[in-house]
Amino acid sequence: MSAPRPSEPSEIPKRSGKYIRAKWRHFMLTVTANRLTGGELLRRHAAQRVEERAIEVCLPRWPIAFDGVRIAHLSDLHVGHLMTPERAVAVVESVAAIGADLVVCTGDVVDLDAEEAEPVLAALGRIAGPLGSLLVLGNHDHLDDPKRVVRVAEANGVNVLMDEAVMLGNNGARLHVGGVDWARTIRASARRVAKVWQKGRGLDLLLAHNPKAFVHAAKLGVPLTLSGHTHGRQFALRRRNPATPSFARRLNAGLYSRGESALFVTVGLGAWFPLRVNCPPEIAVLTVRRG
Numbered sequence: 001m002s003a004p005r006p007s008e009p010s011e012i013p014k015r016s017g018k019y020i021r022a023k024w025r026h027f028m029l030t031v032t033a034n035r036l037t038g039g040e041l042l043r044r045h046a047a048q049r050v051e052e053r054a055i056e057v058c059l060p061r062w063p064i065a066f067d068g069v070r071i072a073h074l075s076d077l078h079v080g081h082l083m084t085p086e087r088a089v090a091v092v093e094s095v096a097a098i099g100a101d102l103v104v105c106t107g108d109v110v111d112l113d114a115e116e117a118e119p120v121l122a123a124l125g126r127i128a129g130p131l132g133s134l135l136v137l138g139n140h141d142h143l144d145d146p147k148r149v150v151r152v153a154e155a156n157g158v159n160v161l162m163d164e165a166v167m168l169g170n171n172g173a174r175l176h177v178g179g180v181d182w183a184r185t186i187r188a189s190a191r192r193v194a195k196v197w198q199k200g201r202g203l204d205l206l207l208a209h210n211p212k213a214f215v216h217a218a219k220l221g222v223p224l225t226l227s228g229h230t231h232g233r234q235f236a237l238r239r240r241n242p243a244t245p246s247f248a249r250r251l252n253a254g255l256y257s258r259g260e261s262a263l264f265v266t267v268g269l270g271a272w273f274p275l276r277v278n279c280p281p282e283i284a285v286l287t288v289r290r291g
């Protein structure tokens with residue numbers, strides 16, 4: 001008996017309930033809403049310009065050897081219907097001109113289908129700075145096939161941190177960077193952060209899709225955490241300055257500090273619903289200083 005061809009039903013990957021619900025939500029909220037506006041919703045969304053945001057962070061516990069290091073922080077591309085792979089690749093490739101020391105992506109590379117991540121992960125590998133290119137997964141990366149996202153990223157030289165820690169740098173100057181996989185709650189995030197903290201024997205920088213990871217990271221004294229996930233709620237009454245430290249409880253967008261630890265939450269590049277008001281897509285460029 002011949003083996004089934006790839007197009008036969010037995011080869012179609014089984015979709016999770018979360019994937020199917022997300023697909024329905026996309027159809028109802030995006031496809032239908034766009035039809036009702038005669039295509040205007042998607043036209044306006046696609047016309048938004050990506051802004052480059054410079055943020056300077058001074059941290060008393062940042063390693064002196066990495067004083068002034070520049071980190072390009074991308075997040076939430078949501079490659080798919082609203083962010084085509086071609087547009088995503090162009091956005092990621094534009095980061096090369098920044099000349100950052102380290103490129104990080106804090107998850108939600110894809111909106112729904114893992115296969116759409118492939119060209120953008122290749123681009124993420126191409127633009128790696130001298131300290132490399134790092135990725136953590138977001139909730140949308142888990143909807144379809146997270147293993148495929150990890151496999152393709154690593155094949156392209158992007159280091160995926162799934163509750164892991166790495167040491168970057170050379171000549172004795174080491175930056176301890178940890179990354180946690182997607183976790184929904186503060187408690188689940190804390191468990192992952194504690195695990196990574198142990199593996200790294202302390203951390204200088206933590207990457208976590210969900211900013212809730214900062215609650216435990218700040219308790220441990222991790223100098224800097226970078227996150228995404230919120231999209232800045234995609235709606236604000238007025239434009240905010242992301243470089244202004246916020247003391248709000250909700251870790252929504254911009255720079256936050258607790259004790260000697262800081263969190264930066266980027267509003268990201270994409271969306272699962274095509275409406276952003278006073279919340280344009282951004283590439284954040286952080287200059288991290290000791291001080």
Ligand SMILES: [Fe+2]
Nearest residue numbers: 076108138229
């Ligand atoms: Fe997202």
